[in-house]
Amino acid sequence: MKAVGARVPRYDGIEHVTGRTAYVDDVRVPGTLWVKAFRSPVHHAGMTNLDVSKAAATKGVHAVVTWKDVPLLEYGHLSALGIPADETLLAKDEVRYLGQPIALVAAEDEETAVEAVSQITADFEERPVLLDVRKAFDADAPKIHPWGNWYPHFEGGMDRRQIRKGSIDDAFAKADLIVSGVYRPAAIEHVPVETQVCLAVPEANGRLTIYSCTQALYFSLGVVAAHLQVPLNKLKIVGGTVGGGFGGKVDTATETMCSLLALKARRPVKWRWTREEEFLCSSTRAPWHIEIADAVTKDGWILGRKMLTLHDSGAYARFSPYGLTKHSFHHTGAYTIPNLHFDGYVVFTNRVPTTAMRGFGVTSVSFSTETHMTRVANELGIDQVEFRLKNANRIGDTSPNGIAYTDPSTVPVVQAIADAIGQELPAGYRTMTRHPREGDLLPEHLVAQLGDPKEHH
Amino acid sequence: MAVHRGRGVAAIEYPTGMNQNGDPSQAWIKLKPDGRVDVFAGTSDIGNGSKTIQSQIVADTIGVPYDWITYDNSNTDSSPVCTGTFASRATFVAGKAAEKAAAKVREKILEIAGKELEIDPADLEIVDGDVLAKGAPQKKITVPEVAAAATWGHGELITGTGAQLKPYATIVDPETGRVDLPPHSAISYASCAAEVEVDDETGVVRVTHLWQCYDVGKAINPTLVEGQIEGGAVQGLGLGVLEDCYPYYPSVDHRGRQFGSYLTPGMEDMPRIDTIIIENPSADGPYGAKGIGEMANNGQPPAIAAAVFDAIGVWVTELPITPERVLRALERKAAGTDGPQRDGKMVRYDDELSVNSVSDGGIRFQVG
Numbered sequence: 025m026k027a028v029g030a031r032v033p034r035y036d037g038i039e040h041v042t043g044r045t046a047y048v049d050d051v052r053v054p055g056t057l058w059v060k061a062f063r064s065p066v067h068h069a070g071m072t073n074l075d076v077s078k079a080a081a082t083k084g085v086h087a088v089v090t091w092k093d094v095p096l097l098e099y100g101h102l103s104a105l106g107i108p109a110d111e112t113l114l115a116k117d118e119v120r121y122l123g124q125p126i127a128l129v130a131a132e133d134e135e136t137a138v139e140a141v142s143q144i145t146a147d148f149e150e151r152p153v154l155l156d157v158r159k160a161f162d163a164d165a166p167k168i169h170p171w172g173n174w175y176p177h178f179e180g181g182m183d184r185r186q187i188r189k190g191s192i193d194d195a196f197a198k199a200d201l202i203v204s205g206v207y208r209p210a211a212i213e214h215v216p217v218e219t220q221v222c223l224a225v226p227e228a229n230g231r232l233t234i235y236s237c238t239q240a241l242y243f244s245l246g247v248v249a250a251h252l253q254v255p256l257n258k259l260k261i262v263g264g265t266v267g268g269g270f271g272g273k274v275d276t277a278t279e280t281m282c283s284l285l286a287l288k289a290r291r292p293v294k295w296r297w298t299r300e301e302e303f304l305c306s307s308t309r310a311p312w313h314i315e316i317a318d319a320v321t322k323d324g325w326i327l328g329r330k331m332l333t334l335h336d337s338g339a340y341a342r343f344s345p346y347g348l349t350k351h352s353f354h355h356t357g358a359y360t361i362p363n364l365h366f367d368g369y370v371v372f373t374n375r376v377p378t379t380a381m382r383g384f385g386v387t388s389v390s391f392s393t394e395t396h397m398t399r400v401a402n403e404l405g406i407d408q409v410e411f412r413l414k415n416a417n418r419i420g421d422t423s424p425n426g427i428a429y430t431d432p433s434t435v436p437v438v439q440a441i442a443d444a445i446g447q448e449l450p451a452g453y454r455t456m457t458r459h460p461r462e463g464d465l466l467p468e469h470l471v472a473q474l475g476d477p478k479e480h481h
Numbered sequence: 482m483a484v485h486r487g488r489g490v491a492a493i494e495y496p497t498g499m500n501q502n503g504d505p506s507q508a509w510i511k512l513k514p515d516g517r518v519d520v521f522a523g524t525s526d527i528g529n530g531s532k533t534i535q536s537q538i539v540a541d542t543i544g545v546p547y548d549w550i551t552y553d554n555s556n557t558d559s560s561p562v563c564t565g566t567f568a569s570r571a572t573f574v575a576g577k578a579a580e581k582a583a584a585k586v587r588e589k590i591l592e593i594a595g596k597e598l599e600i601d602p603a604d605l606e607i608v609d610g611d612v613l614a615k616g617a618p619q620k621k622i623t624v625p626e627v628a629a630a631a632t633w634g635h636g637e638l639i640t641g642t643g644a645q646l647k648p649y650a651t652i653v654d655p656e657t658g659r660v661d662l663p664p665h666s667a668i669s670y671a672s673c674a675a676e677v678e679v680d681d682e683t684g685v686v687r688v689t690h691l692w693q694c695y696d697v698g699k700a701i702n703p704t705l706v707e708g709q710i711e712g713g714a715v716q717g718l719g720l721g722v723l724e725d726c727y728p729y730y731p732s733v734d735h736r737g738r739q740f741g742s743y744l745t746p747g748m749e750d751m752p753r754i755d756t757i758i759i760e761n762p763s764a765d766g767p768y769g770a771k772g773i774g775e776m777a778n779n780g781q782p783p784a785i786a787a788a789v790f791d792a793i794g795v796w797v798t799e800l801p802i803t804p805e806r807v808l809r810a811l812e813r814k815a816a817g818t819d820g821p822q823r824d825g826k827m828v829r830y831d832d833e834l835s836v837n838s839v840s841d842g843g844i845r846f847q848v849g
Binding site (some may be wrong): 264386 | 489490492493494495496500523524533537538541555556558562565566609653654655657660663667668670672692694696699700701705716720724726727731733736738743755757763764768774776777778780786798799821826828835842843844849
């Protein structure tokens with residue numbers, strides 16, 4: 025019997041539905057200490073006189089860590105790709121969002137840890153807050169990072185992600201209609217049933233066992249090892265079974281800090297975020313600001329697209345430059361548009377740093393460009409399904425960055441959805457295929473963009 | 482006051498694998514002395530079903546029953562590198578590594594079976610746990626017998642390793658965005674139609690029906706594919722009409738801090754969902770599969786926004802489409818202030834949201 029293609033039962037399904045799957049929080053190790061965080065009480069401030077002495081002296085407290093305890097304080101999510109870090113593991117002398125971790129306490133029990141955190145003090149000199157990405161570029165905008173309010177490290181030292189293809193000016197000049205619109209998909213929470221949780225156990229042999237809910241065992245291994253400046257054999261990450269992630273558990277939010285506390289206290293430590301911490305302090309999907317102007321003809325061709333994207337990264341870059349790049353590479357959606365002019369910025373604001381979430385970078389582009397497609401179709405008085413089929417990408421067409429599509433399926437999936445909702449298509453659309461363009465479907469404006477699908481296979 | 486019905490569609494695409502690639506997955510496999518199969522991989526299962534999918538791939542690639550497979554992704558000591566479960570890569574990239582490892586195990590089984598049967602391994606095949614001579618299936622040895630022979634007779638471990646890596650597309654032209662290599666492992670396609678009911682008195686948008694079509698390349702496990710598609714639909718519905726960390730974005734006030742003040746979809750919000758799966762095999766994925774885990778929540782929001790327009794004739798382009806936003810848009814429509822600015826061939830929607838209206842000159846969106 026073949027397994028591939030069969031509806032075999034989920035490998036771990038029975039354990040899940042009977043509540044017998046062991047998640048991180050189900051692991052019990054004798055002598056485990058509880059962890060609580062001292063977090064920034066303000067959105068943006070300079071910080072001085074951090075004092076953890078009273079917390080450290082509290083009965084039942086075994087360790088307190090601050091930035092001073094971190095061997096490598098700055099290690100960025102994309103450091104492995106050579107992208108400079110912009111965030112300290114624990115705040116040093118500045119805080120840029122409400123809830124930013126500053127110090128951590130490991131104590132005999134949760135109540136003692138909470139009490140000790142309340143004994144930690146620091147002076148915060150509040151700074152003006154920047155929240156609206158549209159104002160980040162203004163001369164009088166509050167300054168978030170020393171180098172500015174947007175990410176400056178794209179290729180060639182560019183401060184934005186650019187796509188240029190064909191001539192947008194030509195497209196605007198030849199268009200019968202230019203339709204513009206603004207799209208703002210929201211920040212949302214990942215809302216995993218299992219909140220961020222980690223248990224770090226110092227072993228007798230000097231190794232550290234880290235029970236983790238990470239979505240990426242080896243990514244987290246690398247991040248912890250880098251901060252601790254130890255080789256990979258000193259750490260063992262135990263995990264692989266995650267109680268809901270959706271992108272929110274790629275960030276290594278707890279593992280490094282628990283490791284520092286476990287090593288300092290020489291005791292196992294567990295940090296389990298409360299639901300309120302999960303909602304308020306964990307990273308979210310980014311809010312995006314997207315402006316689109318499409319140059320179109322009366323008979324329903326899209327000649328060109330100009331687009332501006334402001335990706336609200338929150339206080340630090342984390343994975344946002346990656347997300348914006350992916351966004352830019354897919355900004356024509358499932359269609360072929362020969363003339364493109366895209367500018368995108370990763371903009372910093374004084375909110376919780378945003379991160380990956382299901383559809384990272386593309387969920388926003390799908391919402392904005394697809395809503396815009398329907399608007400344009402309505403403006404032209406063309407059926408929204410037919411407009412999509414007419415402009416659908418086909419084998420041999422090229423993507424925004426010049427890669428020839430080898431097996432696009434826009435045509436069949438749109439035909440299938442028309443069929444599902446009982447929409448009769450005119451003959452030309454009913455028989456359309458994804459095969460290379462010819463005849464009426466290869467108008468002059470689509471000739472120059474054609475590529476060779478064999479070249480990119 | 483009335484409830485209005487509307488319908489909208491959307492078509493989407495999504496890349497499989499990390500953008501620009503460079504994201505390895507590895508697997509290794511060993512056989513127990515009775516032929517049962519231990520798979521070690523570093524792929525976290527976040528509910529996406531990667532333990533199941535990789536086990537299915539290994540079972541078929543070796544040629545043994547699915548329930549012979551034990552899958553271990555529990556720790557970084559025994560499991561090799563997997564970049565992680567994100568970028569819709571677990572089935573495609575990690576699944577491909579498992580397939581390659583399993584192919585090596587199959588070769589090793591055939592090699593030892595060939596010695597036992599005194600037949601050229603090229604003339605053997607494995608079917609349901611038996612090694613058979615092609616065209617002469619009465620000449621056979623079971624995989625458990627082969628594993629036992631390897632362990633106790635030949636002094637060998639039947640094992641195999643596999644790795645999948647598409648090289649990192651390092652060159653992105655900073656001016657044009659052109660790349661030297663395809664930045665994706667594959668691209669998946671989907672479409673979505675949404676039917677909504679909009680109450681023009683309360684402003685509530687209720688999604689009543691979603692039709693969804695996905696090209697998944699190959700459905701390794703149709704039940705799990707449907708689970709991804711239906712689960713994604715619920716998250717897309719949340720994005721479309723319910724969820725927002727910052728209800729008055731960009732303000733940070735009124736953040737929901739518990740389930741009662743942050744609305745995720747519940748069972749009462751579930752629409753009817755019809756799912757259509759198309760299998761247009763990818764060139765490089767295991768058994769032709771592509772990734773669809775992430776795109777599963779991308780199609781609903783634009784289909785819902787279009788359906789709301791179809792129902793009540795106003796566009797809400799800030800998500801989620803809350804009752805407050807619907808009612809404000811209806812008020813603008815009643816006052817005659819909704820709709821685009823028209824100037825020659827220019828049709829400008831949403832001027833009030835544009836950087837051109839809000840920025841003090843720091844950034845512009847210049848058109849035409």
